[in-house]
Amino acid sequence: MDRTDVMEPHLPTLEQMQQWTQVIGRAQQLMLEQAAGATGRVLPFDPETVSRIQTSFADEGLALWQRFLDSGGLLRDQPDPAPAGSPAAARDRRFADPAWTEHPFYDLIRQSYLLVSDYLTRLTDAVDGVDPKVKQKLRFTTTGMLDALSPSNFPLTNPIVMKKTIESGGENLVKGLKHMLADLEKGQLTHTDGTQFELGRNIAATPGKVIHETPLYQLIHYAPSTETVLETPLIIFPPWINRFYILDLSPEKSFVKWAVDQGISVFLVSWKSADASMKDLVWDDYILRGQIDAIDTVRDLLKVESVHTIGYCVAGTTLAATLALLAARGQGDKVASATFFTAQVDFAQAGDLTLFVDDDQMKMVEQLSSKGFLDGRYMAATFNLLRGRDLIWNYVVNNYLLGMDYPPFDLLYWNGDTTNLPARWHRDYLTQLYRDNLLVVPGAISVDGTPIDLTKVMTPAYVQAGREDHIAPLESVWKLTENLSGPMRFLLAGSGHIAGVVNPPAANKYQYWASTEPQATLDDFLAAATETKGSWWPDWRAWIGDRDSRQVPTKGARQPGKGRLKAIEDAPGRYVKAR
Template identity: 80%
Template sequence: MEAQDLNEPHLPTLEQMQQWTEVVGRAQQLMLEQAAGAAGRTLPFDPQMVSRIQTGFANEGLALWQRFLDSGGMLRDRAEPPPPGSPAARKDRRFADPAWTNHPFYDLIRQSYLLLSDYLLNMTDAVDGVDPKQKAKLRFATNGLLDAMAPSNFPLTNPLVIEKTMQSGGENLVKGLQHMLADIEKGQLTHTDGTQFEVGRNLAATPGKVIKETPLYQLIHYAPSTAKVLETPLIIFPPWINRFYILDLAPEKSFVKWAVDQGLSVFLVSWKSADASMKDLIWDDYILRGQIDAIDTVRELLAVPSVHTIGYCVAGTTLAATLALLAARDEADKVASATFFTAQVDFSEAGDLSLFIDSDQMKLLEQLSSGGFLDGRYMAATFNLLRGRDLIWNYVVNNYLLGQDYPPFDLLYWNGDTTNLPARWHKDYLCQLYRDNLLVKPGALSVDGTPIDLGKIRTPAYVQAGREDHIAPAESVWKATQHFSGPLRFLLAGSGHIAGVVNPPAAGKYQYWTCDELPDSLDAFVAAAKETKGSWWPDWIEWIRSMGDSSVAATKGARVPGGGKLKSIEDAPGRYVKGR
């Protein structure tokens, strides 16, 4: 048999394709039954919607086969494209290679899969009269099933894999097996070539000194790069569920370096990755012995009345609680301004992450956190599941099936550089905020015995959201505008949770939207907003300078890292960011 014959697929019968549809349909039925059990009753469907969906699916399916047969099927030189508007006509990056449409057999598989996906997702939408969160879980599970069953994920139904296997004599599969076994051993999916990066050398390399260390964090003071700096310094609070250097990647991407170059005295909190000694930590610790302690430390070091602050993601949520506590204690003037990078305070529309907080998930977390902390690899797996198509199956195909080398990509290296979380605090965070949404209920939460109320926050705030954010959806971030009482600027950035934040001006990428007057809703904001091309960082620094632009010499005394009362402990980025 010639190689060309091996590479030539055989057309499945109509009965075989019907069986495939039935198998996937049965899988969805299992998920429907599971959802019904969780809801405690039979899931009702909208009969008219179901009828329309089933009729449309049958008509589309018959039309697909008719087009295939009428045009000669496997005897064609090229596949017959689906009509515009058909589910099978939509663009999908998994099938972007011409091999998926040039060969009639693979085009039939592609179109059938997209048609079936559309049918099953529409059927989840036809579930009626159930809790919206239960319906969202069903749709999320259906999406996950469909992503896993995509024909691109299997060697015999992926033309690129078959071609690569024939060309390499199977070497791609051997190399892919090596990749897979290495990932199994380390318990984590690899996204990039980690040998190309080193924290402190080509990541987190902005010059500075660690000037304070506690059991919870190290405080980094970055060396000034300008002759004068703004009198009011900046403290950055990155999320402790990731390494801080997402804000200090390569120099051309580093927000930290850029902020230093704008004439700011920049300090940053590097959180310690949790271990067994941190098993009893709660939110109060991150507020009192973390953020407020750092704020007071910098104020005293530089002899200034207040500081600018940035809180990213969960650290932004915590910053809101910090501001509310300071307001309750009549100490709000310690913070001149607060910037929130993709941070939520109202979790009523928190997106797909809220699907991971049911009782079964809480029991699983307790089992995984028996040592007093949660291994960061489990959190990374959760975030990967939110974008399984891009962050899981894409790499299964490229790394395991095609046996491709890992590309060097600093952002993906950071994504895989996980941190551990204190178990007690993590559970409280999921239950009190994501599940019960207590932060926006005045007095429902207390810090160190003091009830807090976000409505008491009058600190000037800059709230940034990402238009395509799947972790902190823009609709959820927007809600902060309804709870703070001080002057507020809301900005919607292009892209998502990471690229929407880490977007240096020199890159010339994406865009952002602003309004001079804050409307009542995000939809109204989008309708009225002015679009500006490029990075939003210049907008932010202009806002910071509007708080007061008095400056001081940057090369004397405590403005130089280690030059004041707090001496240098070690060079930035410090040892906490490298700890496992």
């Protein structure tokens, strides 16, 4: 980009640089005071560490300014101040456009921001002697503030926005304002063009029938695409925090379609988005009248002794509790295997979501749930905050400042298709599991009057984790292997909570790690695991086949609606379409 392509700004004076230094100092003080209030005392720092960080910041700041003066405003050939491995590393995608380095003013802004970000992050990490949760909250708050204050988020300090504004005569800002007002109207940040997708046509389009319906869920039976199928059917339990079709996106990404094509009888639970009639639902309902009801329904329909199961995220947590209840009642043989997609049972290391379960947050959740259910937009905003740089500020720049058209992307369409949560269940889930971590305490939780103990579960389990998962961290998912007692295969997939799961073989993306022998600890697993390029889905299919490879013809009840349970409607059904 030529320097004439952007508005020529005035270079800062020494007085203005001093003003920014004072602003940084006040911001630092506010954050430390907030953290001190959370602990009820002055935050303890190692004086030598703080002195070393402050000296380093001062030296690097002076060096940056001196390089700027000595080079006549040309910094692009100078090294960036932030260490390559730091959160403020110069490879940050926000500053990937050459304009950030080719124009001296914007290059100075960029490097100054990276330097300040690195300084405040290191200072936050220097806090010691406090509760780990307090330190985690301080780090989360600092990161969120720094992401919000990035110069890329403001028109006058973003060279790409300035160039676009000059070229379009400001039309980008007018278009961006329309986008912003529309988002304010619906109370949710837009990520994609939703008009390009229609449930049952080009998304959630795998053929099937709804064959069973309760006030809590619809059961979908998918039409087989092979002449024979595994005798033991599969029931998929997706999370009710989101719509089920994360596992049935466009046909080339659909796990459901792929599993059907692999010769498996596939059933899937489509949960109802909560309304006022569901205000008294608790976890017992999702276990008994949800998962166990679906298991018994499919067993009875196909006249089989057991089923394979998959539980994704919160539905995986619930599946573990379901297995524990069945084990306590001597009915564990109803489930032939359990697969867990990025699920947790021990929440001691559950990541930044644990920051949203303190007393103040719970009071806010109760206020937002006055009608008996929590609006799904609140949960969507919470998940966006966990990755604010990618899921908030990236779209603020593209949608509001640059006025770009929304791209059609099925995954982002699903991400914005929120579901409501029953208020009582949601409160219990946050307090009993995330806050108090009771599920891993034998007998601490009872379901339908029966105390449950995860260590009594002997069901063969396939546990999948995501290497970059920010919702169910690897260390947390691993703890499933320490709490279940049956034969187990642990697999680590590349990418995160969604892309690590939705990774079809045809895409040839990412990789996974697995060990031929069980390992006692996560460190042992990481040391022993070997890497395989591409999707882990075929590994899972081979594991399922090893449990029982018996085949049956796809006739009678193996065809949706042809058995005792008649078709109610075509997939994907009404529940997933309800808003």
